[in-house]
Amino acid sequence: MFRARRAVVDGVEGPAAVRVSGERVTAVLPHDADPAGARVVELAEDEVLLPGLVDTHVHVNDPGRADWEGFPTATRAAAAGGVTTIVDMPLNSLPPTVDLDALRVKQRAARGRVHVDVGFWGGAVPGNAGELAALHEAGVFGFKCFLLDSGVEEFGHLSPRELHEHMAVTAGLGALLIAHAEDGAIVADAPHGRGYRDFLASRPRAAEDSAIGWVIEAARATGGRAHVxxxxSSDAIGAIAAARAEGVRLTVETCPHYLTFTAEDVPDGATQFKCCPPIREAANRELLWQALRDGVVDVVVSDHSPCTPDLKRLDTGDFGAAWGGVSSLQLGLPAVWTGASARGIGLAEVVGWLAGGTAELVGLRRKGRIAVGCDADLVVFAPDERFTVDARALAHRNPVTPYDGVELRGAVRQTWLRGALVSDGQEPRGALLERGVA
Structure with missing residues (x-):
């Protein structure tokens, strides 16, 4: 039994005792309930019991580019950050997960090597619409597409016409299509350069806004489920809200780095901040926070997209040449909590964005909540403890992150996966998940 004076249950923070048998939660009781001989994990006065987080946007890159990130290191980082479930993106690994054979390669690479539970996205690329049904049947959680160059030649991007064609297929399957939405023509016509201001100008808000319009139109025309x-870009919020109001099946995520950093604070040469789309201005950040509070943006995910340090061009500081991706899998909860608490937002709402909402997005019925029948994925979190990030101490493979040296509020002290404490040095016991099963 877990006994906490503060626990987040059913979207509310309050005292609770959580009884666990085997891998599942069997009862949620008043704080002073009789443990009836059970072992008791008593949380300290400064700790809160949370459900394990669900991060549905993680690039593990294994197999093929495991020197960028691999399953053992990524899932150790996840557990250290209170994330008990990840869903792995289909690109940057070799082969990319665009057909059934490639999915089996990915699953073999992960099996027996993961410290948290792991599911997989399939890929939607030119010419593979006929592969989607088999991937869906095999249990992928949906299909990821790019609407401009993905950065790796083996994962092509869809034109607006191909987006419609693929979404017609996913609509027929009842599957989710998720889109990296930037208009490549606008990006190609924008100015480019080495510095951060040059990079920001090269990925203007208009590129996001235009491609999000393509996604909305495809979802409207096909009746399919789409996710941005x-x-x-805060400029897209109005169009997103309007589309949802008319019944378009559209959900949206943002990331901790867009809620934490601002373009004004990114120094030239600090390519660890490069991501696509880019970190924008302070006023834009506040509008993203408001969209979260208003429910127009549904969830927050890491988009952990690492690479080797040389690809970040840290030696030259060239934003135009550097790989775009932020490494942050271990830091999502404290980063979002730091920003949320400063704005008067409660911990229960943060948990909804990082756990309950993400589990619901991909249909993980037993994840993201503390409830009877759910997996006993539990996190002991100290919301008032402050720490300064040391990139070298993080568990992901390469010690590069824009959070290095940043003070954050909130520390994960323990992570429990299906009723067992995840600790350093233990054998991996994460499971591979399939849509509709977990």
Whole structure:
């Protein structure tokens, strides 16, 4: 039994005792309930019991580019950050997960090597619409597409016409299509350069806004479910809200780095901040926070997209040449909590964005909540403890992150996966998940 004076249950923070048997929660009781001989994990006065987080946007890159990130290191980082479930993106690994054979390769690479539970996205690329049904049947959680160059040649991007064609297929399957939404023509016509201001100008808000319009139109025309990944442009919020009001099946995510950092604070040469779409201005950040509070943006995910340090061009500081991606899998909860608490937002609402909402997005019925029948994925969190990030101490493979040296509020002290404490040095016991099973 877990006994906490503060626990987040059913979207509310309050005292609770959580009884666990085997891998599942069997009862949620008043704080002073009789443990009836059970072992008791008593949380300290400064700790809160949370459900394990669900991060549905993680690039593990294994197999093929495991020197960028691999399953053992990524899932250790996840557990250290209170994330008990990740869903792995289909690109940057070799082969990319665009057909059934490639999915089996990915699953073999992960099996027996993961410290948290792991599911997989399939890929939607030119010419593979006929592969989607088999991937869906095999249990992927949906299909990721790019609407401009993905950065890796083996994962092509869809034109607006191909987006409609693929979404017609996913609509027929009842599957979710998720889109990296930037208009490549606008990006190609924008100015480019080495510095951060040059990079920001090269990925203007208009590129996101235009491509999000394509996604809305495809979802409207096909009746399919669509999801916009890593929203950074606040200018798109009105169009998103209007589409949802008319019944378009559209959900949206943003990321901790868009809620934490601002373009004004990114120094030239600090390529650890480069991501696509980019970190924008302070006023834009506040509008993203408001969209979260208003429910227009549904969830927050890491978009952990690492690479080797040389690809970040840290030696030259060239934003135009550097790989775009932020490494942050271990830091999502404290980063979002730091920003939320400063704005008067409660911990229960943060948990909804990082756990309950993400589990619901991909249909993980037993994840993201503390409730009877759910997996006993539990996190002991100290919301008032402050720490300064040391990139070298993080568990992901390469010690590069824009959070290095940043003071954050909130520390994960323990993570429990299906009733067992995840600790350093233990054998991996994470499971591979399939849609509709977990």
């Amino acid at each position: 990944v890593h929203l950074s």
